Amino acid sequence: MNILLTGGLGYIGSHVAVVLTEAGHRVTILDNLCNCKVEVLSHLAKILGSSPIFIQGDVRDQVLLESVLKDGKIEAVMHFAGLKAVGESVQKPLMYYNNNVGGAISLLKAMKICQVKTFVFSSSATVYGVPKYLPIDEEHPTCPESPYGQTKLHIESILRDLANSDDAWNIIALRYFNPVGAHESGLIGEEPNDIPNNLVPYISHVATGKFDKLKIFGNDYKTLDGTGVRDYIHVMDLAEGHVAALNYLNKKLPKFSIINLGTGAGYSVLELVNLYEKVSSRKITYEISGRRAGDIASCFANVDKAAFLMGWRARRSLHEMLEDSWRWVSQNMTIEL
Ligand SMILES: NC(=O)c1ccc[n+]([C@@H]2O[C@H](COP(=O)([O-])OP(=O)(O)OC[C@H]3O[C@@H](n4cnc5c(N)ncnc54)[C@H](O)[C@@H]3O)[C@@H](O)[C@H]2O)c1
Incomplete structure (x- = not known):
């Protein structure tokens, strides 16, 4: 078409x-x-x-x-x-x-x-x-x-x-x-013009050295480790x-x-930070600060309708998401050593 x-x-x-x-x-x-x-x-x-x-x-x-x-x-x-x-x-x-x-x-x-x-x-x-x-x-x-x-x-x-x-x-x-x-080639990916609003691009740039540290807003939510789940x-x-x-x-x-x-599964901020450290072999420095107004503990999808109507389900793991994100970022950005 x-x-x-x-x-x-x-x-x-x-x-x-x-x-x-x-x-x-x-x-x-x-x-x-x-x-x-x-x-x-x-x-x-x-x-x-x-x-x-x-x-x-x-x-x-x-x-x-x-x-x-x-x-x-x-x-x-x-x-x-x-x-x-x-x-x-x-x-x-x-x-x-x-x-x-x-x-x-x-x-x-x-x-x-x-x-x-x-x-x-x-x-x-x-x-x-x-x-x-x-x-x-x-x-x-x-x-x-x-x-x-x-x-x-x-x-x-x-x-x-x-x-x-x-x-x-x-x-x-x-x-x-x-x-x-990102695409597995590392040739295309997310490239915010300004300071990233989303967690993964921000973590990536702590890994590259562009940002000093990640601020985690709240570790007292009712989740496995207290940080927000998405x-x-x-x-x-x-x-x-x-x-x-x-x-x-x-x-x-x-x-x-x-x-x-969506995938139907939720992961916490700390789970992402720990896994990003593994895939990038870099330290992700973070500090815990207070909850942000309007933030919620957990949010994840029911994905049955997509499977039932369209025969589609997400199949890639969180590990692949972060590995591909790091490949894209490390191939395309200037990394502070
Ligand atoms: N990325 C996310 O987390 C997310 C989550 C939910 C929904 N969405 C939606 O998905 C869509 C794509 O998101 P994305 O992450 O690729 O964003 P993006 O900013 O990377 O891509 C949007 C593209 O639209 C172009 N654009 C914006 N306004 C335009 C206009 N008036 N005319 C022509 N081009 C215009 C921009 O130049 C940009 O290339 C957006 O509508 C966004 O709201 C994104």
Whole structure:
């Protein structure tokens, strides 16, 4: 199939580009480069033998999108383009609503005009808010705690309404838990522009020497070792989940589905730190500080729906996630010795 990946030069989109191309699809990437480097394209070419088609542009440019959809004979769209920093979204909510919700609307309008009605959306487990029970299934109530999370939930509502309005739409919103790791080549991976918001990129940079130490917020939670527990998923498993989603959409059964992508297992911050020390053979210095407001003890997914509907389950271990993360970081960053 001819597939458009918006935000396809970013962390998750670039891994999905690899898996889709290897599965025989023709990938076109549209990205405005606001949170990625154009060099990712040449790294994709090294992995794949040739580069995906790339268009530099903004997802809010409906006229451009219409021509991309028509010229590329696009049959399905995977929508990764979006801003994703929770803290920044609290400071700049309008920027987040404009980019994320505004971007989704102009993309969907262009798709409707061009009669492209197969759509996979990058949603997030953040829409659930504080867990009321574990593991979190797709029926769990939603209560996002940040403007970022709200943008994801708004877009899901738009998608549900759209699917209800016209049977020709086939839509899946994938609620990602915590993607980590990198492609096994070490050529693509997560490269935050600023100080990383997520745990694994931060630990990686303590390992490289870029940061002195990791701050662990709270070690008095009701978990095995007192530190917070989360569901980490290898980005290549996540990428394979998108191929499974596409295959499921092609059966034209559902009009709109919401599906968790996680492993169903939780790991604590200290477990990650200890394992990262092993895979990198470097000391991860950390200090324990007080709990952060809004943080929760544990969060992990119920992944039965993905297995039941799409025949997909994550298969890579935490060890592989951290090993691949370290390979990517150590091959691509300057390491302080
Ligand atoms: N990484 C995570 O932990 C995580 C978790 C849950 C959900 N998500 C969602 O998955 C998607 C991809 O996340 P990621 O980690 O790859 O982020 P990323 O920032 O690495 O990738 C997003 C890409 O979209 C591009 N982009 C942003 N706004 C754009 C616009 N208006 N027009 C065109 N391109 C634009 C950026 O340049 C970037 O390359 C996002 O929507 C994010 O909210 C990510």
